[in-house]
Amino acid sequence: GAGVSQSPRYKVAKRGQDVALRCDPISGHVSLFWYQQALGQGPEFLTYFQNEAQLDKSGLPSDRFFAERPEGSVSTLKIQRTQQEDSAVYLCASSLDDSISYEQYFGPGTRLTVT
Amino acid sequence: QQPVQSPQAVILREGEDAVINCSSSKALYSVHWYRQKHGEAPVFLMILLKGGEQKGHEKISASFNEKKQQSSLYLTASQLSYSGTYFCGTDWTGSNYKLTFGKGTLLTVNP
Numbered sequence: 244g245a246g247v248s249q250s251p252r253y254k255v256a257k258r259g260q261d262v263a264l265r266c267d268p269i270s271g272h273v274s275l276f277w278y279q280q281a282l283g284q285g286p287e288f289l290t291y292f293q294n295e296a297q298l299d300k301s302g303l304p305s306d307r308f309f310a311e312r313p314e315g316s317v318s319t320l321k322i323q324r325t326q327q328e329d330s331a332v333y334l335c336a337s338s339l340d341d342s343i344s345y346e347q348y349f350g351p352g353t354r355l356t357v358t
Numbered sequence: 359q360q361p362v363q364s365p366q367a368v369i370l371r372e373g374e375d376a377v378i379n380c381s382s383s384k385a386l387y388s389v390h391w392y393r394q395k396h397g398e399a400p401v402f403l404m405i406l407l408k409g410g411e412q413k414g415h416e417k418i419s420a421s422f423n424e425k426k427q428q429s430s431l432y433l434t435a436s437q438l439s440y441s442g443t444y445f446c447g448t449d450w451t452g453s454n455y456k457l458t459f460g461k462g463t464l465l466t467v468n469p
Binding site: 246247274276283284285286287288291293298299334346347348349350351352 | 360390392398399400401402405413445447453455456457458459460461462
């Protein structure tokens with residue numbers, strides 16, 4: 244079946260603009276994760292959903308970052324008033340279950356560049 | 359709390375073996391290994407759980423020493439397709455979902 248998809252793949256925003264990044268997880272996957280990956284670094288946890296419930300948002304860098312998954316499938320990561328330090332690749336991953344013993348399937352990411 | 363990976367980079371010739379290490383300053387509940395090729399999504403390789411359970415691909419092997427708080431990934435008879443950056447992700451909080459990834463090990467396999 245189809246994997247995790249993300250859109251757009253690339254986004255250029257001027258500083259101060261709002262952006263919305265979309266993630267379509269694998270159908271039926273309970274868990275959904277957002278990560279931020281800076282150049283040359285590993286993915287850094289942002290937030291976690293179990294179905295439509297956002298159970299952990301401890302990794303969101305500031306209150307400018309907001310994520311939702313209203314119907315327990317598609318998720319959107321919104322960044323308000325973007326700053327240059329927000330430039331990174333934003334990865335979405337989904338997992339079949341809510342247990343750590345299930346692998347996470349990653350999407351190709353959205354590369355955000357803030358100018 | 360970020361795990362430390364070593365080496366940072368390694369270059370192999372096809373057919374050679376490599377070991378990538380992942381060490382934590384915290385006790386770990388599980389270790390996950392992923393490979394990421396340039397510009398692509400990370401791809402799952404292996405999960406090692408506290409207590410010895412493992413899940414992963416047949417041609418990849420790994421160890422998890424809970425006492426030493428470290429894991430090693432063993433790549434044998436490397437192929438060109440093994441090239442990429444290898445990340446270990448650790449669950450040190452016991453959250454059962456939250457992974458902290460290392461900075462990665464860049465593996466290059468040459469013909």
